[in-house]
Amino acid sequence: MCVSLAVTVGNLGRLVTDVFISYARSTQDQARAAARNLESLGYSVWIDDALPAHRAFSSVIEEKLRESKATLVLWSADARNSRWVPAEAELAHNEDKLIQISLDGALPPLPFNRLQCELMQGWDGNPSHPSWAKIEASVSQLAGEAATPQPSKTGSVRQPTRSGEMLLAVLAFDNISADPDLNYFCDGVAEEIQRTVARGTQLKVVARTSSFQFRGPEKETGKVASALGVSHLLDGSVRRGGDRVRISAELVDCTNRSSVWSDRFDGTLDDVFELQESIAESVAEALKVALTPPVAEKPLGTMDYERFLRARAILSGGDYVFDDSALRAIPLLEQVTRARPDFAPAWELLANARASELRSGHTSQAYAEGRKAVIDAAETALSLDPKRSGALVALAMLEPWGAYAKRKALLEEALTAQPNDTTALTELANFYWSVGRLRDAFAMAERAYELDPMMPPAAVLVAALRAYIGDYQGSVSQHRQLYKRWPDNPGMLHHLLNIAATTGEWDAYDEFIGDIDKFDGWQAADLRATKAYAEAVRIEDDAVRDHRIERYNEVVEKTGTLPLNVITAGGVFGRAEQALDIAEKASYDYIFEPEGDRAALHFPGTMFGPWSTIKNYPRFVKLCARLGLCDYWVSSGIWPDRIDELPYDFKAEVHKTLTA
Numbered sequence: 001m002c003v004s005l006a007v008t009v010g011n012l013g014r015l016v017t018d019v020f021i022s023y024a025r026s027t028q029d030q031a032r033a034a035a036r037n038l039e040s041l042g043y044s045v046w047i048d049d050a051l052p053a054h055r056a057f058s059s060v061i062e063e064k065l066r067e068s069k070a071t072l073v074l075w076s077a078d079a080r081n082s083r084w085v086p087a088e089a090e091l092a093h094n095e096d097k098l099i100q101i102s103l104d105g106a107l108p109p110l111p112f113n114r115l116q117c118e119l120m121q122g123w124d125g126n127p128s129h130p131s132w133a134k135i136e137a138s139v140s141q142l143a144g145e146a147a148t149p150q151p152s153k154t155g156s157v158r159q160p161t162r163s164g165e166m167l168l169a170v171l172a173f174d175n176i177s178a179d180p181d182l183n184y185f186c187d188g189v190a191e192e193i194q195r196t197v198a199r200g201t202q203l204k205v206v207a208r209t210s211s212f213q214f215r216g217p218e219k220e221t222g223k224v225a226s227a228l229g230v231s232h233l234l235d236g237s238v239r240r241g242g243d244r245v246r247i248s249a250e251l252v253d254c255t256n257r258s259s260v261w262s263d264r265f266d267g268t269l270d271d272v273f274e275l276q277e278s279i280a281e282s283v284a285e286a287l288k289v290a291l292t293p294p295v296a297e298k299p300l301g302t303m304d305y306e307r308f309l310r311a312r313a314i315l316s317g318g319d320y321v322f323d324d325s326a327l328r329a330i331p332l333l334e335q336v337t338r339a340r341p342d343f344a345p346a347w348e349l350l351a352n353a354r355a356s357e358l359r360s361g362h363t364s365q366a367y368a369e370g371r372k373a374v375i376d377a378a379e380t381a382l383s384l385d386p387k388r389s390g391a392l393v394a395l396a397m398l399e400p401w402g403a404y405a406k407r408k409a410l411l412e413e414a415l416t417a418q419p420n421d422t423t424a425l426t427e428l429a430n431f432y433w434s435v436g437r438l439r440d441a442f443a444m445a446e447r448a449y450e451l452d453p454m455m456p457p458a459a460v461l462v463a464a465l466r467a468y469i470g471d472y473q474g475s476v477s478q479h480r481q482l483y484k485r486w487p488d489n490p491g492m493l494h495h496l497l498n499i500a501a502t503t504g505e506w507d508a509y510d511e512f513i514g515d516i517d518k519f520d521g522w523q524a525a526d527l528r529a530t531k532a533y534a535e536a537v538r539i540e541d542d543a544v545r546d547h548r549i550e551r552y553n554e555v556v557e558k559t560g561t562l563p564l565n566v567i568t569a570g571g572v573f574g575r576a577e578q579a580l581d582i583a584e585k586a587s588y589d590y591i592f593e594p595e596g597d598r599a600a601l602h603f604p605g606t607m608f609g610p611w612s613t614i615k616n617y618p619r620f621v622k623l624c625a626r627l628g629l630c631d632y633w634v635s636s637g638i639w640p641d642r643i644d645e646l647p648y649d650f651k652a653e654v655h656k657t658l659t660a
Contacts, residue, residue, distance in 0.1 A: 018043040018143040020068035022088040024078035027103050031074055033125025034101075034135075040127075041136065043143060065091055070142035072135070075102045075117065080109055083470060099138045101131075166287060167204045169211040169230040170194035171219055173247070174237040186238040187212060188309030189247060189276060191316075193234070196280035198420060199387065203287065206230060207422050207452030208316060225254035228453075232260070234283055243269045243302060249279050251286050261286035269302045304339045307332045308346055315353060326356040327363075337377075344388055347381035351394035352423070359397050367595035374398055389418035393427055401591040401604075402628040405636070407431055422448040426458045429465070433605035435629060436640025438468045441605070456486060460495050468609050472503040480508060487515075490523040494530060501534035502572060502611050509534060536573040549578050553585075562586045565603035567623075571613035580614055583623050591627060608640055616646060621653045630654045 019038055023031040035045045046064045065071065071092030079085040089112050092098040100108055100117035107113050118131040126132075173190040175183050191208050198205040206228050214224050224233055236249035250262035261282060265275045300308060311332035314325050333350040336343065351374055357363050358370040375398070378391035396410035408431055414424040429444035442465040448458035459482050467475035479496040486492050493515055500509040513534075516527040536548045549570060556562050562582060570579025604627070607615060614620050624630050633639050633654060643650040 017046040017064055017068040018070065019045045019139060020065050020071045020088075020092075021045060021074065022065075022071060022079075022085050022092075023074040024076050024082055024085060026078045027074050027076050030103055030123055030125055033123075034072060034074065037125070037127045037132065038136075038139060043139060061088075062091075066095075068097070069144070070097050070099055070139050072099045072101070072139070073108070073112075075100060075106055075108050076104045077106045080106055086112075097142050099135060099142070101135065166232060167206065167228075167230045168197065168232045168234065168283075168287075169206040169224060169228050170197070170208070171224070171233060171235045172208075172212040172215055173235070173249075174216075176237045177240045179240075182238075182240055184309055184313050185240065185306065187313060188305075189238055189272065190236065191309075191312065192273070192276045193249075193279050193283075196277060197283055199418065201284050203284075204420060204451070207455060210452050210454040213454050221252055221254055221257050230254060232287065234279075236279075245269060245272055245275065247275055247279065249282075251283055269305065272305065273300075298340070298342065300336070300340055300343060304336045308336050308343075308349075311336070311346075311353070312349060315349065326353040326360065329353045330357065337380075341380075342384060344381050344384035347377050347384065348388040348390040351377035351381055352390045355394035355397040371398055371594060387417045389414040389421045389424055392417065393421070393424050396427060398594070400594055401434075403592070404431075404435060404628065404632040420451055422452040422455055422458055425451075426455070426461060429458075429461055430605075433461075433465065433468070433608075435632060435638075436605070436608040436643075437638065438465065438605075438608060438641045441465055442469055456482075456489060456491065460492060464495055464499060467499050467503055468605070470610055472499075472505065476500050476503065476505040476508045483512065488518075490519045490527065493519075494523075494527060497527070497530050497534065501530070501537050502609075506538065533569050533573075536569075545573050545575055548573065549575050549582070552579070552582050556582055556586050560587050561590070563603060565606040568603075568606040568609070568612050568614060572611055576613040576617065580617060580619055580623065583614075588626055608642075610642075618648050618653050621650070621657050624654070625657045630658055634658065 019035075021031050021034055038045050046068065065088055071088065073079070073085060073089045073092070075085075086109060089098060089100075089108070093112060093115070098112065098115060100112065100115060101123075102108070102117050102119050103121065103123060105119065105121050108115070108117050118134055120129060120131050123129055123132075127136075170190055170193055173186045175186040187208075190212070194205055194208055194211070197203060210228060211224075214227075218224075219235060221233060224230065231254055233252045233254060234249060235252070236247060238248075239246040244266075245268065246264065246266050248262075248264045251260045252258070253260050263279075263282060265278060267275050311329040314329045314332075330350065330353050333346050333353060336346040337350055340346065354370065354374045354377055358365065358367065358374060363370065374394055378394045381388040381391040392410050392414035396407050396414070399407045399410065408428070411424055411428040411431060414421055415428065418424065425444050425448035429441045429448065432438070432441035432444060442462070445458060445461040445465055448455065449462040452458055460479075463475055463478035463482055465475075466472075466478060476496070476499060479492070479499055483489075483492040483496050493512060496512055497509055497516075500506065500512075513531065516524065516531060519527060532548065536545050552562055552566055552570065555566075564583075567579045567583045567586075570576065570582070606612065607620075607623075614623075621630065639651065
């Protein structure tokens with residue numbers, strides 16, 4: 001996967017970006033080193049880490065690329081083969097501001113090979129490299145004299161520039177109590193500290209599912225820093241005896257493995273919230289960042305605190321689409337909120353758990369009753385603490401699939417409250433995917449995955465969206481890795497088999513298809529449907545394919561509708577016209593009804609994948625109009641990706657359909 005690196009560094013008062021850096025993901029380390037080197041000279045460089053949550057990925061990248069005074073392209077074999085790097089080089093070339101480096105000997109493609117390109121094979125980022133002086137000279141010629149670098153005001157703690165900004169990981173605290181069953185309690189204490197720092201400062205903090213994977217001897221500083229790309233670690237231990245608690249904590253700078261701060265805190269269970277806040281305040285002070293005081297919370301009683309921690313652990317480790325984690329957490333959280341109706345974090349989690357269970361597609365609860373329960377919990381959380389972004393995500397989950405503008409607004413509001421909320425980022429990625437904004441979807445999912453590589457929904461979404469933006473092999477390779485990491489997660493297997501079959505990566509499909517026998521119940525039924533689809537794609541037999549179309553017709557006759565991924569599947573195995581015929585008979589009125597299924601159950605974004613042949617027919621637009629998409633595209637002015645590649649004028653067809 002190739003991206004653009006454009007990090008705002010250096011003199012932040014400068015409104016115009018000096019340098020934009022374009023590179024392939026495989027050369028990210030060198031790109032970041034180039035950004036640091038230029039920043040140290042006083043130039044401003046823009047990086048996609050600074051993308052605002054409410055802006056479209058592609059539009060911001062183009063805006064920053066055009067406003068920059070110089071564009072530095074880091075060529076490599078991966079960069080040559082990417083879609084984005086040559087396009088960014090072309091824009092820079094047309095504006096006479098292109099500077100080029102080859103990091104592996106691969107020369108720039110036409111027409112850029114006619115321009116000077118510094119050969120810097122194996123460059124480790126050291127600014128003393130003889131060719132780097134030429135790059136600095138070129139930047140100076142295009143961007144002018146650099147601003148005076150700002151002196152560090154951080155004392156002994158390194159204050160990284162934006163190209164290497166501080167990223168904190170809070171590790172699971174060790175349980176040194178006599179009772180090994182108290183691990184959940186130690187995890188909960190560490191997570192509360194992690195959440196307090198993340199919510200109350202501008203620091204980027206790795207999510208708990210990623211940082212908590214390192215335990216015991218796996219906590220070695222170099223290993224964690226390498227795996228998570230963090231600049232600082234907070235580790236500690238908890239000793240509990242009865243209602244007495246001792247928490248020890250240490251903050252480590254990963255660049256030199258030195259201790260920045262350490263301390264020990266003693267108290268009772270009634271003091272635990274105050275102890276956690278004291279540690280968070282100390283971490284913020286040590287890193288020279290401001291900590292906004294959290295909304296004052298009265299401490300929970302011992303039993304309620306333990307219930308809260310257990311519920312949060314269940315939700316953090318689950319995936320509600322494929323398991324019963326939400327269902328198991330709800331009773332615990334209901335007990336906490338009954339005992340402490342003024343405790344906002346429990347209401348926030350309860351709203352999210354109730355919304356997840358209601359939208360899982362496997363609940364037996366009446367929708368109207370469940371919806372009211374979600375709204376009650378969410379509104380209570382927000383009345384107690386308006387920054388409870390999880391409550392806003394829960395409300396967004398309740399909105400009908402066809403309420404595009406309202407869902408987007410709620411998710412953006414959640415990200416305004418908490419810019420690094422991985423659940424909100426993942427949900428917004430799903431939204432973009434469902435309306436055909438595939439690059440924006442990938443950008444949001446990648447941000448969530450960067451913050452929380454151990455969050456299954458974010459991980460599998462990034463892997464899937466790689467295929468949507470054309471990186472088939474990268475997608476299948478990442479799916480393999482994820483399924484091997486989570487071999488008991490049927491969702492990982494489902495995605496792996498689907499993507500492998502759709503993109504023709506049959507070696508991966510054959511390697512794992514036998515694993516569907518590990519699962520039972522509705523998960524097994526879904527996996528068997530995936531196998532039937534794959535056979536129709538792979539076996540070029542008209543009888544097999546016609547049989548699948550007959551089955552789809554039977555489903556519509558029986559249920560009145562058909563998921564959009566199934567409509568798309570008909571086109572993938574050569575029956576696009578018949579698939580669109582079926583879509584015309586199917587009803588999608590439920591997507592505008594509050595109790596209708598969520599988009600996640602019908603995979604609408606599959607219609608916009610590069611493999612989708614149904615979108616090649618103008619009548620596809622009529623299906624989009626029935627889904628409310630045409631109205632959304634026209635009213636928002638934001639159109640699906642790659643429509644200029646279709647064999648007809650997509651926008652004209654949309655306008656024609658809406659005025660017919």
